Amino acid sequence: MIGHTQTNLAKSKVLIVDDDPQNIHILLEILKNDYAIVAAKNGKKALELVIQTPQPDLIVLDVMMPDMDGYALCQAIKSRSETQNIPIIFISALDRALDKVKAFDVGGIDYITKPFQREEILVRIATHIEIYHLRQRLYNQTIQLTDKNQKLLRSNQDLQVQYHQIKTTQLQLIQAEKMAFLGELMAGIVHEINNPTDFIKANIELARTYVQKLFGLIDFLLQECPSNATHIQDELEAVDLELxxxxxxxxINSMDLGIDHLCEVSNSLRTFFREDRDQKVEFNLHDGIDRTLLILKHRTKSNEERQPIEIVKNYGNIPEIYCFPGQLNQVFLHLLANAIDAIDEANKGKTLPKIKADTNRITIETKMLGDEQVQVCIQDNGCGMEPEIQAQIFDQGLTTKEVSKGTRLGMAISHQIVTEKHEGTITCKSELGEGTEFIISLFIRC
Known part of the structure; x- marks a missing residue:
């Protein structure tokens, strides 16, 4: 049970408001040992005292007073934000239920009728002051907790930003290391290819000249040989000279074409994996796409599981754009390789007639998007994706492939290259069993 003796070093402050000095004196005698007492004989004075520091911890309020009765004073105190929480106990000779209900309606927390008992006054005041202090502590703790929660939220936001920065840096490092490694590797391969191809290319021209000379020499010798040299005629027929x-x-022409193709592949490898400069340069997107398709050409041919993949190119009239060509080539490589994987997946389990009947297709479309942007769309008729996978397709670590296929970073890196390095957009539209389309929008100058 709550007692009425104050144990705190600072006594709680009680404001007594009553127009009868005798009533004030009686309450003062009851409360003076336990509380710091201030008194007012009217509403105006009470409003002055209630805002003084320290504010009262409780107000004992008479109902019947001139000028401003207790109900009006209570409403005035409760209407102010700085005093609205101070508990108010009404003390009155009015004991009708209607009077008590009104007291509670205007904001009172208790109603004591006169004449009152000393112990009743002490217990009720002690109880409501204790509740008031508990509410104050609860409010202060709530403020502290709210403040701590806000700090935690800010810390969490900072951590999320740092985490995103770490992920971004990690992707950049992976991308840079990958491109540097591939660049070195391709430079060595291209060098090893170019040396013999240059030698063969030069010798093919000599071989063509020598062949023509040899045929001329053979014709000359045939003219000089006796017509009755049957053994020579027999040898010519065995060799089939005309054939x-x-x-x-x-x-020789076929060898020449083969060497030209090899040089084209070598040049594509060299330019595809070239190291980007610090500054963006003008670049023909169609050249980048064509070189990517050349590198992936072996994967688009028919195999034992499917028909060849038809490549449909609907190139629009678009200008060169300022970009990092090596990075955009990497994006095209990821998207086209994924399209081939999706078509391979779609052909699994099909019967031979079904495989022959279905046309595997990758469609590449480029066009202007307004006056300042170009758009590249890469669409396949492969297996498509479920909505859950599509929603996370650009998340780092997400993969729809087997562990042995891919690094699981291709889409995340592609998204970063387009959105962060080139300030563009890349979106994905897919329907399970129908296919997937990636749409890239890039500024001509950014």
Whole structure:
């Protein structure tokens, strides 16, 4: 049970408001040993005292007073934000239920009728002051907790920003190391390819010249040989000179075309994996896409599981854009390789007639987007994605492939290259069993 003796070093402050000095004196005698007492004989004075520091911990208020009765005074105190929480106990000779209800309606927390008992006054005042102090402590603790919670939220936000920065830096490092490694590797491979191809290319021209000379020499010798040299005629028929004369230049031309193709592949590898400069340069997106397709050409051919993949290029009239070509080539490589993977996945389990009947297709479309942007769309008719996968397709670590396929970072890196390095956008639209489309929008100058 709550007692009425104050144990705190500072006594709680009680404001007594009553127009009868005798009533004030009686309450003062009851409360003076336990509380710091201030008194007012009217509402105006009470309003002055209630805002003084320290504020009262409780107000004992008479109902019947001139000028401003207890109900009006209570409403005035409760209308002020700085005093609205101070508990008010009404003390009155009015004992009708209506009077008591009104006291509670205007904000009172208790109602004591006269004449009152000393112990009743002490217990009720002690109880309400204790409740008031508990509420104050609870309010202060709530403020502290709210403040701590806000600090935790800010700390969490800072950690999320730092985490995003770490992820971004990690992707940049992975991308830089990957491109540097591939650049070195390709430079070595290209060098090893170029040396023999240059040698072969130069010798093919000599070989073509020598062949023509040899045929001329053979014709001259045949003219000088006796017409009755049957053994020579037999040898010519065995060799089938006319076939050799017709076929050998074709073979040399085929070798020449093969070397040209090899040089084209070598040049594509060299430019595809080239190291980007610090500054953006003008770049033809169609060249980048074509080089990517050339590198992936072996994967688009038919195999034992599917028909060849048809590449449909709907290139629009777009200008060169300022960009980092090596990075955009990497984006095209990721998207086109994923499209091929999706088509391979879609063909699994199909019967041979079904495989032959279905056309595997990757469609690449470029066009202007307004006056300042270009758009690249890469669409396949592969297996498509579920909505849950599509929603997370650019998240780091997400993969729809087997562990042995891919680094699980391709889409995240592609998203970073487009959005952060080039201030563009990349979106994905996919329907399970129908296919997937990636749409890239890039500024011509940024």
């Amino acid at each position: 050799v004369r017709e076929d050998l230049p074709k073979l």
